Structure formats: structure tokens, C-alpha cells
Amino acid sequence: MLDKIPFFIGLRYTRAKRRNHFISFISLTSMLGLTLGVAVLILVLSVMNGFDRELRQRILGMVPHATISSQSGFQNWPEIAEKLEQNEHIQAAVPYVKAQGMFTHRGYVRGALVNGIMPELEDKVSIMKDHMVAGSLGDLKPGEFGIIMGDLLARFIGVGVGDKVTLMIPEASITPAGVFPRMKRFTVVGLFSVGAELDSNLAVAHIADMQTLMRLDKDIHGLRLQLDDLFKAREVVWNQLQELPSNMRGSDWTRTHGNLFQAIQMEKRMIGLLLMIVIAVAAFNIVSTLVMVVTDKQGDIAILRTLGATPATIMGIFMVQGIVIGLTGTLIGTGLGVLAALNVSDFVAWVEQIMGIQFLDSNVYFISYLPSELRWGDVGVITGSAFVMSFLSTLYPAWRASRIQPAEALRYE
Structure with missing residues (x-):
């Protein structure tokens, strides 16, 4: 007691x-x-x-965990992609073409990053498919110059699905009238929204259309990698670069969004x-x-x-x-x-x-x-x-x- x-x-x-x-x-x-x-x-x-x-x-569901690129570009990307996917930490390797450009529509101008993608492979390295608010990735057809934009980007320049928008990229085209920025009219075929800053500065088009616009023929800028553990990105990229040609270079998400x-x-x-x-x-x-x-x-x-x-x-x-x-x-x-x-x-x-x-x-x-x-x-x-x-x-x-x-x-x- x-x-x-x-x-x-x-x-x-x-x-x-x-x-x-x-x-x-x-x-x-x-x-x-x-x-x-x-x-x-x-x-x-x-x-x-x-x-x-x-x-x-x-953010990291939309941007690549890592990329392998080449200063001179490469056309034999299927072989390199197959080799990369043999790594146990790499779930997918998908080609891309990218360009910084400016969209114009009825006097409104907005800068953005434009990625050329393969719609059928995009869901392996991106969550965009799950965040479409209009249209779908399948609406991107080669040769039709369709484009999918973030909903905020579309709102800034006042466009919707079905509207035409002009993309200007900072590469000069020499014409009889002089030197002009390279321009191409695209049709908005879809909108996405992930609730992040990417909604206001990202757009995607079919990789074939971007190759035509960038005059790359069948060349690509690089491969986007999806990893099983994003915190191993730097280590995985470094190890893979040791097995690739010397003109290859790698990057990972810690350089773009690590801060x-x-x-x-x-x-x-x-x-x-x-x-x-x-x-x-x-x-x-x-x-x-x-x-x-x-x-x-x-x-x-x-x-x-x-x-x-x-x-x-x-x-x-x-x-x-x-x-x-x-x-x-x-x-x-x-x-x-x-x-x-x-x-x-x-x-x-x-x-x-x-x-x-x-x-x-x-x-x-x-x-x-x-x-x-x-x-x-x-x-x-x-x-x-x-x-x-x-x-x-x-x-x-x-x-x-x-x-x-x-x-x-x-x-x-």
C-alpha cells in the first residue's frame, strides 16, 4: 500500500x-x-x-531524375537506352529534344521550356499523363505540330485547346528578307496542371516535330532517366558515364532542383x-x-x-x-x-x-x-x-x- x-x-x-x-x-x-x-x-x-x-x-515527377546527353547529339539512342536500362537502378531511358522559346498570341508573350517527347513513352518518366486537364498525350501526332501546355502558361497568353500559338526559338533563320528568329505555329491540343511552377513555364510537343523545327533530322539531345531511388541519381549517372563514350555528359535533379x-x-x-x-x-x-x-x-x-x-x-x-x-x-x-x-x-x-x-x-x-x-x-x-x-x-x-x-x-x- x-x-x-x-x-x-x-x-x-x-x-x-x-x-x-x-x-x-x-x-x-x-x-x-x-x-x-x-x-x-x-x-x-x-x-x-x-x-x-x-x-x-x-516537381521531380515532371522533371527527369537524371539525363544523359551529348554536345554533338546522337542518333543511336536505342542502343544506349537499352544499355542504360540494364542498370538495376534505372527503370526507363526515354529520348528528348528541348528548346527554350517564347510563345506569342495576340500580343501576349511568354517564355517557356519546350520538350520534344515520345507520347507513348512519356508515362515511364513523367506524371503528366495523370494531370491532364484537357486533351491527352495521344493527341500529339508527328507532323501535325500540336502542343500541350501548362494551364497557367496557356492562361498567361490567352489560349485554349484548339487555338494557334506561335513558338519562337533563339536560333536565326536566314531568309531573303534578312535574319529572323526561327518561328513555327503550333496548335494547342491539351493542357496539364500539376499545381507547381512548371504549369507556367513548360510545354511539350512531339519529338518528331521538334526535330523538324530544330533541324536535327533523326538526332536527339539526350535521354531522360527514371530511377528507382532519386537520391542515388548522382551516383548512378557518374557510374554510367564511365561506361559511355567520352562525349557523353550527365546531369541529375540535384543540379536543377537540389537547392x-x-x-x-x-x-x-x-x-x-x-x-x-x-x-x-x-x-x-x-x-x-x-x-x-x-x-x-x-x-x-x-x-x-x-x-x-x-x-x-x-x-x-x-x-x-x-x-x-x-x-x-x-x-x-x-x-x-x-x-x-x-x-x-x-x-x-x-x-x-x-x-x-x-x-x-x-x-x-x-x-x-x-x-x-x-x-x-x-x-x-x-x-x-x-x-x-x-x-x-x-x-x-x-x-x-x-x-x-x-x-x-x-x-x-
Whole structure:
């Protein structure tokens, strides 16, 4: 029965109305601080995880994980593609032709990257097929000069499916009238939307049409590679270049979008650290709460000691009280954080709709909505860390209570 005394008395001290309301206020603020710190940290890390997921699925789902190209181009790409696909980490190798150009339509001008693709092979290296909002990749026919645009790009220049648009590329064509940029009229046959910056600066056409426009004959610019693990892209490309002709060169997504990924990871770590400090401050507020409780309860402690309670029993009483405060705040914060993380995307979308504003403009950010991905591993680490800090905060006040001598405490009672 003696083993249960610290538990019962500690819970009674937690529930009892104290004479000193200031102590109750400090205890409540400590609990609220833990609750808010845990909830906000879970929410913020979930949002950062969402950005990380969108980067991988949307941005890196549209851009190649890696490319193999040649300064002089190459026509024997089927042989090279077959050789590359023998690598266990390379799932597909697909040819491409690319050009930087400007689209014009009725006075509107917009720069964009135009990729020449093979529609029948595109789904091996891209998620575009799953994000078509009008038309399909199959509408790209060789010789018909059709083009598929991002919906934002089409909106900027005021075109839709079936409209004609002029593409100018920065390569000179010599004509009897002088030197002019190379131009070609395309027909918009489809629109895609991945909810990222690519919607405003990317278009695709059939590879045969781009070869004709670029005067490449049957040549291509390179091969796009789809890997089973995008974080091995640099290693895989380097190893493959050792087995290819010396005129080949490689690139991977870390050169084009690696800085964005690293920025998200760094922000996640720094924000997590800062918010963990907030949790630590709230947890160690328990120290001041328990110190004041110990001072307030010196008479009770002395009576318990005279009745036979050991220092360990007294220490256990106040540890139970501190742990209850910390555990309650942590669990409530975890529940609120999980609930907020699961619903923050819908809530922000609702606020945008009600207020008629957009918090994330796709012209500025790489996605146009607030993503969130709850990872239970993060929740476990946050909850465990908060509880451990709360537990550590109880040790000194509880030890101080166990050192109180009954004679000293009862001298002025």
C-alpha cells in the first residue's frame, strides 16, 4: 500500500484547489505552453513534410531524375537506352529534344521550356499523363505540330485547346528578307496542371516535330532517366558515364532542383529546433511550479515524514504531480497537433475561398496550395521528447522536497 501513496497524494495535489492561486496559474500556463508547443511543432513539421512530398511527387515527377546527353547529339539512342536500362537502378531511358522559346498570341508573350517527347513513352518518366486537364498525350501526332501546355502558361497568353500559338526559338533563320528568329505555329491540343511552377513555364510537343523545327533530322539531345531511388541519381549517372563514350555528359535533379530540396530540409530542421526550444521552456516551467508547490506544502511534507514517509516517498509525490502536468499537456497537444495537421490543407483552402485570396501564388512558390503530410515517426519523437523534458523538470523540485526536515518545517507552524 505504501508504494501507492506517492501516486494517490500526487494526484490529489494536482486536482486540489490550492490556497495560492498564483501557483495554480503557473501550473496551468506550463500545461498550456506544452500543449501549444507540441501542437504547433506537429503542425509545422507536417506542413514541411507536405512540401517535401510535393517536391518529390510533382516537381521531380515532371522533371527527369537524371539525363544523359551529348554536345554533338546522337542518333543511336536505342542502343544506349537499352544499355542504360540494364542498370538495376534505372527503370526507363526515354529520348528528348528541348528548346527554350517564347510563345506569342495576340500580343501576349511568354517564355517557356519546350520538350520534344515520345507520347507513348512519356508515362515511364513523367506524371503528366495523370494531370491532364484537357486533351491527352495521344493527341500529339508527328507532323501535325500540336502542343500541350501548362494551364497557367496557356492562361498567361490567352489560349485554349484548339487555338494557334506561335513558338519562337533563339536560333536565326536566314531568309531573303534578312535574319529572323526561327518561328513555327503550333496548335494547342491539351493542357496539364500539376499545381507547381512548371504549369507556367513548360510545354511539350512531339519529338518528331521538334526535330523538324530544330533541324536535327533523326538526332536527339539526350535521354531522360527514371530511377528507382532519386537520391542515388548522382551516383548512378557518374557510374554510367564511365561506361559511355567520352562525349557523353550527365546531369541529375540535384543540379536543377537540389537547392530547393535542401532549403526545405534545412528549414524543417531549424524550425523544428526552434519550436523544440519552446517546448523545453514550457516543460521547465514545471520546475518553478513544483518549487512553489513544495514551499507551499512544507507543513504537509513534515507531517508525512513524521508519519513514516521516506524521502523517496516524498520525492515520488511531487514527481507524480509534475509528470501529470507534463503528460496532460503533451497528450492534449499531440491530439490537437494531429487534428490540425490532418485538416490544415482543407482549412486554408476554405479560408482562401471565403476571403478571395491566395496565400501561395504559383508565380512565387513552386506549388499553389498548402500541403500537409502527417508522419507518425515525427509525432512519436515530439511526444517522447516533450514527455522526457517534463520528467526531467520534476527531478530537482522533488529532490528538494525530499530533503525537507520535519523539525525545520514545523518550527513556525
